[in-house]
Amino acid sequence: MARIRIKKNDLVQVISGRTQAKGGDRGKTGRVIAVYPETNRVLVEGINRVTKHTKAGDNQGVNTGGIQVVEAPIHVSNVAVVDPETKKPTRIRARVDSVERDGRTKQQRTRVSVRSGKDL
Structure with a gap:
């Protein structure tokens, strides 16, 4: 397992993947929300946003379900x-x-x- 040099609250830029013109995140910057060293991934604010479908009643007592847009982790080698x-x-x-x-x-x-x- 490699040592991750990126820490929480660092300002990082996406250096690989699809360009913004083609709907990707390359070139975007954001703050690191969380670091997952066991999987070599980081969670970056506003980067790699995915849609998540939630069932009604799964949200700690709130009975509304629906579609949420959340950030997904990205590999540490794809950011600098x-x-x-x-x-x-x-x-x-x-x-x-x-x-x-x-x-x-x-x-x-x-x-x-x-x-x-x-x-x-």
């Missing part, structure tokens, strides 16, 4: 974090800094944008 400086998709790396507290040296990991070198 948006660089805060250039507003373009970028890869992420980790910078390890040595921090000294109470006379002890501790290593601290910081997420860094590959494109601009700025902290995320």
